[in-house]
Ligand code: ADP
């Protein structure tokens with residue numbers, strides 16, 4: 733029956749995901765085991781083995797926490813809020829990380845309030861993931877520009893970088909679980925972004941040119957003006 737096919741398709745997606753998770757966790761474990769053996773044979777020092785174990789455990793931890801974000805259901809309780817404020821908060825936090833990479837984040841504050849139905853934590857996670865990718869594409873020089881726009885129906889958030897850009901063969905694979913081109917990447921960040929934005933009834937698009945940079949654009953439904961808790965009208 734039709735239902736059988738639907739179920740088996742779902743199962744195969746879960747099966748694939750489970751297989752890739754197992755693989756991703758096994759990699760660092762294999763590394764740890766291999767180096768422990770070398771250490772027992774006196775090939776490497778105690779100090780080396782500690783630092784290898786430490787960084788491989790970090791890797792498993794990163795994967796686990798990104799999977800937890802993915803697995804978390806988006807709260808049904810979306811609240812009306814100015815998404816421009818969230819974006820600003822995230823830019824301030826991310827600037828401190830960007831400083832270490834010699835990158836500056838240009839935040840162009842919105843002239844108007846950008847009211848959407850939001851889950852604060854999850855939208856901030858989306859902005860953080862995309863800005864982080866932009867910073868990582870820059871290789872210690874360049875800029876990230878964060879700007880917003882608004883029509884009658886939608887809010888647009890643009891995150892642009894002048895980094896390495898995305899080749900065509902990579903473009904097709906973005907958003908697939910564990911697809912990464914980075915040595916220390918997890919390939920889970922964009923997947924979480926797509927999921928969260930979809931559950932906010934929004935869309936994510938990007939354009940990119942190798943050697944020139946990338947622009948990620950998020951569209952969210954704008955909601956009508958309403959009174960806030962402080963009683964002042966917002967537009
Ligand atoms: P990760 O950052 O762990 O690799 P993501 O899901 O966040 O995982 O991103 C997947 C891949 O998408 C990255 O490895 C990179 O190849 C590509 N990518 C995403 N954003 C950008 C960007 N702004 N510039 C260049 N490549 C990008």
Ligand code: MG
Nearest residue numbers: 861865921922
């Ligand atoms: Mg990322």
